[in-house]
Amino acid sequence: MSKNALKSNFSPLNSEGSPSRIPNSPIVTPSINSNDNNDRTANDRVKVILRVRPPTANDERKRTSPLEFDPAKPNKLVLHRPDAPVTHTEFEFDRVLPPGATQQDVYLSGVKDVVDDVLKGYNGTVMAYGQTGAGKTYTLGNIQPQAIGMIPRCAAEIFYQASNDPFHTYSVSMSYIQIYMELIQDLLNPQSDNLVIREDSGNGVFVAGVQEVPVSSLEECLHYLAVGEQNRAFAFTHLNAHSSRSHAVVMLTVVKRRRYLTPAEKQAEKKAEREGVSTHKVKVGKLYLVDLAGSERLKKSKSVGQRATEARSINLSLTTLGMCISARAMDDKHVPFRDSKLTRLLQESLGGNAKTTLLVNVASAQEHADETMQSLSFASRAMCVKNKPVVNERVDYKILHAELQSRMDKENDRASHLEVALSKKEEALDDAMQAAVANEKARFEAIIAALQRENEQRVAHMHSEMEGVRELAAHEQAHRNSLEKRIKELEVEKANMAEKHYNHVAMLNAQIADLLERQAEEATAHRQAAQAAALEMASAEATMAQKEAENERLRNEMGKMQQEMGVLASAHKSTLAALAKLRQSLEAAMPDAAAAAPTVDRQRSSDLPPLTYRPDQSRRAPVLRQSSEPVRSSAAAAAAAAAA
Ligand SMILES: Nc1ncnc2c1ncn2[C@@H]1O[C@H](COP(=O)(O)OP(=O)(O)OP(=O)(O)O)[C@@H](O)[C@H]1O
Ligand SMILES: [Mg+2]
Known part of the structure; x- marks a missing residue:
């Protein structure tokens, strides 16, 4: 349509x-x-x-x-x-x-x-x-x-x-x-x-x-x-x-x-x-x-x-x-x-x-x-x-745009007014600037002339100062030369001393080495002696231990012998008692004979043999060592008595 x-x-x-x-x-x-x-x-x-x-x-x-x-x-x-x-x-x-x-x-x-x-x-x-x-x-x-x-x-x-x-x-x-x-x-x-x-x-x-x-x-x-x-x-x-x-x-x-x-x-x-x-x-x-x-x-x-x-x-x-x-x-x-x-x-x-x-x-x-x-x-x-x-x-961009446009126009107007005012001011400023520049130029020229004079005086003063400085420098140079010479001497001395010192140190080092070597040898000898002594001591200790054991054994044997002796003593006592009885019976039977015969009681202490200990015959029974005669006589007497 x-x-x-x-x-x-x-x-x-x-x-x-x-x-x-x-x-x-x-x-x-x-x-x-x-x-x-x-x-x-x-x-x-x-x-x-x-x-x-x-x-x-x-x-x-x-x-x-x-x-x-x-x-x-x-x-x-x-x-x-x-x-x-x-x-x-x-x-x-x-x-x-x-x-x-x-x-x-x-x-x-x-x-x-x-x-x-x-x-x-x-x-x-x-x-x-x-x-x-x-x-x-x-x-x-x-x-x-x-x-x-x-x-x-x-x-x-x-x-x-x-x-x-x-x-x-x-x-x-x-x-x-x-x-x-x-x-x-x-x-x-x-x-x-x-x-x-x-x-x-x-x-x-x-x-x-x-x-x-x-x-x-x-x-x-x-x-x-x-x-x-x-x-x-x-x-x-x-x-x-x-x-x-x-x-x-x-x-x-x-x-x-x-x-x-x-x-x-x-x-x-x-x-x-x-x-x-x-x-x-x-x-x-x-x-x-x-x-x-x-x-x-x-x-x-x-x-x-x-x-x-x-x-x-x-x-x-x-x-x-x-x-x-x-x-x-x-x-x-x-x-x-x-x-x-x-x-x-x-x-x-x-x-x-x-x-x-x-x-x-x-x-x-x-x-x-x-x-x-x-x-x-x-x-x-x-x-x-x-x-x-x-x-x-x-x-509203439309209005904003219009506003900005009008503001821009205003700003442009202001800017062109300002431009005119600025150019006028620039001209006036140029004239004033030129006069000021001429004045300033004259002032600066005077200042420059004064500064030049001052400068020349300073330069002359500096020349004289430089002369003094030069002399001082020559003196300083001489002093410096002598110092350098002395330094060289000292350096030679120093080198000599250093050499000596070096040699001395080397010698000391050799001595120290020697000493250390000897010390080491001695230490070795000491160590060996100590080892021998230790060995000896060990063997002595072993011997001592052995002897100690032997002593212990002897002590034990002695104990045993003393016990045996106790037994023998009591046997002896009984024997004496039997003999006494026998004597009594004999005396009773034969009073004369009894009177002639020594009494056992009197003789007892002297007739009993002294008890001695012979360690070298420790294994044997202890021996009662006494004069055999009285015993034999009393035994004989006893035997005679028994026979009678
Ligand atoms: N409510 C209605 N009353 C009378 N006629 C109708 C109506 N709706 C659709 N039609 C008729 O139906 C036919 C198809 O309709 P239309 O072209 O609008 O469809 P469509 O949905 O747009 O299809 P397509 O997806 O193919 O474009 C047309 O001739 C239109 O005149
Ligand atoms: Mg359609």
């Missing part, structure tokens, strides 16, 4: 086909309760709206749908699959829009609130997901007057609210890109077909070098949409006669500035100006409107060649998208955003700094039940993805 056709057919609408004015009112007249499901109280999670496409003429022939809706439960639906292991599955989303729902229903269910937030300075994303032919492009980009899509509605909303906000001024810019076979192409500047994605702390993730065209009305937006649409890749497939072969992203950037300042703010602003700091802040909201290419089964779409290659690339990036959604839903640490250009670009929209609404488009026909199941599962996971949106406030 041409731009003019768009303008003429589209502008006066407030709902599908009903008239209104643009931009004075947005394209909204609630046909369902606009408060329904519009809050994002669930921690700013991704909002999921399910839209079921009405059956096509082709589908209608079959007249069956696996989907069941309950008007009393506008956010639930049941999918029946009698042939599957799970025959029916109930799903719950933020909103379920049955085939009869209008574009406005979609808009009010979850798109308008994103735009409202973008106008407050948040980032926002509205993304359409679903199998090929399910109605994504229709929902987002349709520009036919009877069913205006979300992109024109968002643009209309922005310009409507901007024109009705007395407190702020807005500037809006627009970019339009497509990701085709993993290449990012600028649809407003198609030569740029390999743009790169960058990220920085100020802007987050963005497409570097993309054309951002300023837009100030819905008409301009529609114009650029149509331009981009012409450059976007579409193709015929068996599932969609006008199938998108790329993911397309329309980016609307809204910069919001304060129109008026409160007195306190004005004061702060003046102060900041004096200090050369800008306090002007702007809020920047970015709205991403993403029309994804649809997943397709090559069997069903019957795509071959280039179409099949496209389909594989599309399916691959959608798989990565699914993995990122799952990872975010599970709060995984690693989310594979970098695995595809699409997910990298949508990084902030899927769990980052953005308010996101996911429009999931499904077909109602029975033949797409498997794909519908897949889309519903994806949508369920997306319900768990939480975002962390913040208002993007930053320095």
Whole structure:
């Protein structure tokens, strides 16, 4: 459709086909309760709206749908699959829009609130997901007057609210890109077909070098949409006669500035100006409107060649998208955003700094039940993805630039004034300098002359001093010569003495050596003598020990002999006693004889032999050595007596 056709057919609408004015009112007249499901109280999670496409003429022939809706439960639906292991599955989303729902229903269910937030300075994303032919492009980009899509509605909303906000001024810019076979192409500047994605702390993730065209009305937006649409890749497939072969992203950037300042703010602003700091802040909201290419089964779409290659690339990036959604839903640490250009670009929209609404488009026909199941599962996971949106406030570079420019102009003026003043001052300074230089020159010349005179006197004085010094030096030299001579003599003496000393020391060393040798010899002799003496002593000690043992033995033998002697003495005593008795009996029998015979008692002491010890006959019994005569006589007497 041409731009003019768009303008003429589209502008006066407030709902599908009903008239209104643009931009004075947005394209909204609630046909369902606009408060329904519009809050994002669930921690700013991704909002999921399910839209079921009405059956096509082709589908209608079959007249069956696996989907069941309950008007009393506008956010639930049941999918029946009698042939599957799970025959029916109930799903719950933020909103379920049955085939009869209008574009406005979609808009009010979850798109308008994103735009409202973008106008407050948040980032926002509205993304359409679903199998090929399910109605994504229709929902987002349709520009036919009877069913205006979300992109024109968002643009209309922005310009409507901007024109009705007395407190702020807005500037809006627009970019339009497509990701085709993993290449990012600028649809407003198609030569740029390999743009790169960058990220920085100020802007987050963005497409570097993309054309951002300023837009100030819905008409301009529609114009650029149509331009981009012409450059976007579409193709015929068996599932969609006008199938998108790329993911397309329309980016609307809204910069919001304060129109008026409160007195306190004005004061702060003046102060900041004096200090050369800008306090002007702007809020920047970015709205991403993403029309994804649809997943397709090559069997069903019957795509071959280039179409099949496209389909594989599309399916691959959608798989990565699914993995990122799952990872975010599970709060995984690693989310594979970098695995595809699409997910990298949508990084902030899927769990980052953005308010996101996911429009999931499904077909109602029975033949797409498997794909519908897949889309519903994806949508369920997306319900768990939480975002962390913040208002993007930053320095107003436009105002800052203007301020800096005016300050630079002022500074330039000041600089040129200063330059003029400086050159005048330089001239005056030159004159004054010349006079001062002449004066100073004369003064210095006088000083120099005086210094020269003084110098000459000093030189003369120095000459005379030098003469004295020279004499002193000659005297010193003579003294030095005599000293040197004496030193030489002393050195000779020293050498002689050293030699003598050396000889003496050598002699002493020889003597010491000699002495040491003799001492060693003596020590050896002493040692030998000591050894001999030790040997002798050892043998003497052995002999002594031997003798000691002998003595001990003799002492023992003596003891024994003394005992034997005791025994003999007592025997002798008994013998004497017997003899006495015998004598008595003899005397009694023969008194005369008895009188003639000497008495034993008288003779006892003299007759008993002395007891002596002969060591050389130690082994023999001790011998009683006495005169044998008295004994023999008494024995004879005894024998005679006995015989008698
Ligand atoms: N809600 C709807 N009401 C009426 N017609 C619709 C609706 N949704 C889609 N269609 C029609 O269905 C066809 C396919 O829709 P569309 O091109 O939007 O699908 P798609 O999801 O973008 O597919 P692809 O992924 O292949 O680009 C179009 O002719 C469109 O007009
Ligand atoms: Mg499409």
